[in-house]
Amino acid sequence: MPPDKFPPRVINTLAKRVGFHCSNPGCGKSTSGPRTESDAAVNIGVGAHITAASPGGPRFDRGKSQSQRASVANGIWLCQNCAKLIDNDSSRYTIDVLLQWKQDAETKARVAIEKPVLGVHFQVAPELATRRRDQIAEWRGAVVAEKYDFVDCRSKFLSSEIYSSLRPHLLPEVIKKIEAPRTFYIGGARGDNVRQYTLLDEIARIERQWGLI
Numbered sequence: 218m219p220p221d222k223f224p225p226r227v228i229n230t231l232a233k234r235v236g237f238h239c240s241n242p243g244c245g246k247s248t249s250g251p252r253t254e255s256d257a258a259v260n261i262g263v264g265a266h267i268t269a270a271s272p273g274g275p276r277f278d279r280g281k282s283q284s285q286r287a288s289v290a291n292g293i294w295l296c297q298n299c300a301k302l303i304d305n306d307s308s309r310y311t312i313d314v315l316l317q318w319k320q321d322a323e324t325k326a327r328v329a330i331e332k333p334v335l336g337v338h339f340q341v342a343p344e345l346a347t348r349r350r351d352q353i354a355e356w357r358g359a360v361v362a363e364k365y366d367f368v369d370c371r372s373k374f375l376s377s378e379i380y381s382s383l384r385p386h387l388l389p390e391v392i393k394k395i396e397a398p399r400t401f402y403i404g405g406a407r408g409d410n411v412r413q414y415t416l417l418d419e420i421a422r423i424e425r426q427w428g429l430i
């Protein structure tokens with residue numbers, strides 16, 4: 218195995234973690250499909266290095282060990298074009314940019330496997346759909362009405378019935394953000410109540426996942 222290639226196990230894991238799609242948000246191309254022979258598949262994906270495998274390569278980090286350079290943590294799944302692109306312009310495609318692409322692509326893949334396939338919600342019993350719609354409206358109303366970033370309101374909210382009914386449906390990273398003692402202002406047009414708009418986004422995601430919109 219050439220030293221600049223990841224081990225097959227790592228390549229396989231990188232591809233699967235993003236559902237075999239290119240992790241460049243501007244591309245997102247599928248990287249695998251059938252070959253003419255019925256027992257083979259085409260792969261146009263590449264396990265690309267976030268920091269180069271060897272000195273002189275793009276984004277090389279001398280602080281990393283050989284095994285860190287060859288680990289899943291140092292790889293990103295891309296189509297062949299995007300893999301070339303990031304290595305040809307490493308000052309534009311920095312380590313931070315690639316880590317963000319990777320994180321977003323993995324989140325997208327997770328949401329995709331949690332989301333019901335199109336049409337499934339038509340099979341949901343009408344009473345269930347109504348209950349879910351009422352539940353969404355109740356959560357949304359409670360979150361809109363309160364300002365949960367203040368210390369008192371935050372603990373009040375975390376111990377409320379509303380939150381205990383909502384919590385099992387939240388993504389793990391959202392729970393972490395909501396329950397962190399300090400959630401920092403990260404900017405944006407919707408004001409500085411990070412908890413409130415994180416919860417509203419998450420309720421909208423659950424609404425989509427339940428096939429209500």
Ligand SMILES: [Zn+2]
Nearest residue numbers: 239244296299
């Ligand atoms: Zn691509």
